[in-house]
Amino acid sequence: MEANLFKKLVSEVKVGKQLPDAIYLHRDAFSALPAALNVFIPTVAKALKLDDDNWNLVKLFKKEFRLSLLYYPDFYSNSYPALKHSLNVNLAKLSHKSTSYDGSDNPPILHRKETMILAESKHYENFVAITQEGENAGLYENSRLIGFKRSWENIITHHGYKIVAGRLFRSSALINNKEPGIDRHKTALVRQELSAPMKTLVKHGYLEGSYSIFDYGCGRGDDLRELVTHGLDASGWDPNFQPDNDKIISDIVNLGFVLNVIEDQDERLDALLDAWELTSKVLVVSVMLATESYIAQFKQYKDGVITSRNTFQKYYAQSEIKTYIERSLQEDAIAVAPGIFYIFKDKLEEQKYLHNRYKRHRKWQQLTSPQSLAEKDKAKLLIMQNQELFNAFWNICLELGRIPVNDEFEQSERVRALVGSHKKVFGLLSDIFDTKDFKQAEKNRKEDLLLYFAMGLFEKRKPYTQQPESLKRDINALFGNHRAALNLAAELLFAIADTELINTHCVKAHSQLPASLLNEGHSLIFHRDYLNELPVLLRIYVGAGLQMYGELDEEIDLIKIHIHSGKLSLTSYDDFNSSLPFLIERIKIKMIDQDIDFFDYTNKNKRPPLLNKHLFLDTEAQDYSKQLSFDKRLSKILKIDWHQESLLHRNELEVLLCKAGKRVCGYKLLRR
Structure with a gap:
């Protein structure tokens, strides 16, 4: 040759x-x-x-x-x-x-x-899972450093992982080994950054200094060391590494990757109940998840497996651990992320969390200045003379979607001294400002509350005997009473099973959203950023699906509502900001079956490209024009409709581009 x-x-x-x-x-x-x-x-x-x-x-x-x-x-x-x-x-x-x-x-x-290897190989699925673990752990961020054994092992250690039976683990031992032959202490790993459950607490504002934290099964104490360095009231206990520490009742108790290393089911339950006893506000429970095909490669032992390091691992499915927690504690377990759940002992705290979870966080634009007013109206003249003060009051009205009570506006006393009651001030400002923004804020707030109540009904959460004062005010102002709000939420929740109604709202959403794709009678696809702009019925549909999965993170790019099948799909792309992103993960949530399917596209050759990406961009977006031009030129080469969703594998795309003598370079199609 x-x-x-x-x-x-x-x-x-x-x-x-x-x-x-x-x-x-x-x-x-x-x-x-x-x-x-x-x-x-x-x-x-x-x-x-x-x-x-x-x-x-x-x-x-x-x-x-x-x-x-x-x-x-x-x-x-x-x-x-x-x-x-x-x-x-x-x-x-x-x-x-x-x-x-x-x-x-x-x-x-x-x-x-x-x-x-080929995708038909019996080893393919296992190899994909191994690579995905490394991706999730951030081990491939610098490809120059991973090619040799020592540097690879150093990277694994630096990211707080160890290899156990060929797989990456991050877990803590819980109690002294009582089972002959099982080395529980070997499951405690060295961490270089906060663990996944602790990162969720950061995200939701629980690690800003207002809460005490207890790490139950803290291992070598890497999380604790970081929390204490930040000046937080944090302590922990571990049977192998810190057995002499006291178990302290705390606002937040973290039971992180502990249940999965206890081979005795009674001890496992004792650990969960003990952690719950120490909790005054919220218990965080985290476990390892895995598919049946992955678990099957290990030696079975009791209800888990034995690893090559002689440690025990009990792998769970998302629905399985949720059911276990709820049956054991007789409390609702709220999915925050795959394998991570919050269980609230303080129901006011739970309402605050859920309330914020379903609340729109809008970015306020600069207010329009009041128009000139006749001097005869003394009150309005005072408003003009104190414009900054009354702008702040109007912003609070927009934020709440209602008139604030006195203790909800810091400068209430000054406002009342100048003009009068909050209600009077609001009436005057309604004559000065454009009330369209307030009406929209009121509508948004009402929809956010309906979503909050509907999700409570969907999860069959027990009715709260007490409610935060701010929530009571919202309910009274927007619905009249709690029962009226629940009835409206129940109607909306039952309506998500009405496929004709879902279809109608998908058509409506498609006409209103800045960008979306409607496959008539089948699905509505849109970018994650537009979730809160959906009609409230569709927000409840998506919210019901996310109850199993957890919260949307930044890695999710597109959301697909399946109109007739009761399913929700989430998709992630390698670089959504590029002209031609490729699919790396698809998650299908089956609400009827209460199950989740995860599909990884680790093999780059089989990753489908996102064709016609302009359909998911706001026409006002910076790169919209370039994307539209690129999509039109590419669709002509591929002989597809640039107005519609089109599916190809990367290999098919490369063949068609090769035949046309073209290659993709940014937003350009250059000669090969």
């Missing part, structure tokens, strides 16, 4: 781990190679007297007449296998170089193994 033919054949290879200058491929995937390469590579090995048992991967160079035959003896059994031997063959010079790493303490290692 000559150099030009080799280069041409390598350019046709669409499988394998594609790097800028080379392709890595396992020998078991050679059937997907061009026939000539499939024959040529083993021929080179035989010519150099390299037995089949001494190589299993090939590295094909894209720009050079060169290849390397590599041997990773534990490719299938090790999550990150080490290179034992390489044979670098320079076909242009008819020379080769052999390098052995046998006995080296820092050999090259492999990542993203799923890209090197």
